[in-house]
């Protein structure tokens with residue numbers, strides 16, 4: 001039987017006989033018994049077919065073609081559980097079909113390819129790929145060329161590949177070069193590399209739209225190009241939180257089939273304008289100190305975070321600060337509602353309607369972005385002041401292999417809000433309990449010294465008494481910076497004027513860790529601790545302490561689909577915790 005996008009015939013897979021049916025949206029093949037009765041059916045959505053080739057074809061580890069006249073091979077997405085990770089692992093499924101004639105073989109390949117074009121219009125044709133050869137365990141190049149490039153080739157995607165030679169090369173390229181013809185940008189690296197792509201694409205989009213990124217109140221234009229992440233970094237949080245596993249093949253398959261996951265982005269401003277964007281972690285205190293310390297130990301690779309985390313825990317620091325936040329609508333969702341943002345999340349879908357009220361399809365999203373920060377609809381700011389172990393803002397769960405449920409397990413990828421986590425100063429064992437709960441399913445917010453708020457914006461400032469001490473000791477915290485970078489550290493004084501660290505005079509205090517060289521003594525015995533910490537912004541140290549951050553709903557789109565519902569099956573602990581799983 002044959003119509004435009006439909007085809008049905010008898011086929012053989014190995015020695016077994018099947019009836020194969022293409023219905024347009026679905027391709028399936030059913031094993032038949034000797035009396036022609038149906039046995040098992042395998043069904044693949046056309047949207048998840050990766051490619052169709054004439055003959056018997058192998059792709060990995062290398063492409064081998066045996067162009068047998070009456071055989072065609074179909075490649076498609078196959079799911080398997082990982083056991084340990086939250087999401088589902090995708091692998092490349094491959095089935096070789098034999099048919100009675102070459103004519104029928106050609107009909108099958110023609111129809112399947114036509115169905116792919118018709119039903120998967122969002123697939124990328126051309127991609128710009130940046131590889132950071134130094135990220136994570138320095139395996140970016142190998143991962144791309146051995147695991148990813150063959151899949152892109154199979155899917156007929158053409159790629160322009162740039163192996164970076166310096167930090168910020170990818171960002172600068174995106175800001176300066178004409179991106180016409182590229183459907184998306186892929187980064188092979190970690191969260192820092194993703195952040196470069198994020199800055200490049202957001203900046204380039206605002207330039208084209210004539211919008212000023214420095215203006216905190218401006219409604220930024222969502223980026224029309226998708227970002228793909230092939231994980232090859234240290235934390236790989238953005239990949240883990242949007243796909244559910246750290247696996248280059250899974251991520252490559254999401255890119256190939258043109259999956260689309262919107263993502264909220266925080267912009268971070270100081271008085272003089274935009275400082276950076278953040279998606280995974282904007283953290284002051286513990287996470288800032290861990291990052292600053294870890295930069296001195298980059299040679300350790302991903303282990304630098306474990307080492308620095310231990311050192312910073314033992315140094316037992318807390319910092320004074322004033323936190324102001326603008327709460328999000330509590331009727332829409334809450335960071336304590338025990339839901340999980342999964343693929344097709346209803347909270348995020350409703351947010352799309354709210355953020356883009358006049359758009360009926362994704363294509364028109366970019367012309368009707370609702371002003372999310374108009375002063376009349378802002379609401380009331382809340383102010384808290386005190387000493388904190390850490391102050392963190394994340395606009396997604398920020399789950400990662402270190403913390404499978406993340407910094408805020410019920411945060412949403414695309415709801416236009418972020419979660420503000422305030423950990424007040426507490427006893428070292430209390431703080432250890434808080435940190436340890438990130439590695440298990442125990443609720444890290446169910447502690448008396450922890451608060452979590454769903455917010456639209458956050459402001460952080462130093463209490464008046466800290467103003468003088470502000471940068472006295474930042475030299476000890478900005479361990480990863482060279483002299484030149486340190487010179488750039490500046491603050492906004494309470495009167496609003498900016499002052500350079502270099503202008504602040506002599507007498508910079510050493511941190512206790514520097515004085516004693518002993519983290520135990522430093523944390524537990526010495527009295528003088530640094531007065532200020534630094535901000536960790538997705539793995540970069542910010543040059544300012546007093547900042548204002550706001551969430552921009554669904555500012556970028558990733559080639560991902562969120563964590564698939566099938567993952568719920570593997571999360572028995574979550575069900576015990578009473579989670580409602582959002583579908």
Ligand SMILES: CCCCCCCCCCCCC/C=C/[C@@H](O)[C@H](COP(=O)(O)O)NC(=O)CCCCC
Pocket residue numbers: 190191192193233234235236237280281287290291305306309398400402403406407432435436438439536537538539540
């Ligand atoms: C006693 C056990 C303590 C375990 C604490 C676990 C807490 C883990 C939370 C991790 C949140 C990660 C948020 C992501 C941050 C990344 O953007 C950033 C840069 O990543 P990359 O470019 O890949 O290097 N990573 C970090 O800042 C690492 C934080 C590690 C904190 C221990």
Ligand SMILES: Nc1ncnc2c1ncn2[C@@H]1O[C@H](COP(=O)(O)OP(=O)(O)O)[C@@H](O)[C@H]1O
Pocket residue numbers: 131132133134135136137163164165166167168188189190191192193194196232233234235236302539
């Ligand atoms: N060729 C390069 N040399 C040095 N640094 C680079 C290069 N390319 C990218 N970077 C920078 O390396 C930093 C870390 O990269 P990332 O891929 O996130 O690895 P990791 O997860 O190990 O930190 C990023 O901030 C990025 O700007």
Ligand SMILES: [Ca+2]
Pocket residue numbers: 264395396411412413414415416417418
């Ligand atoms: Ca969010």
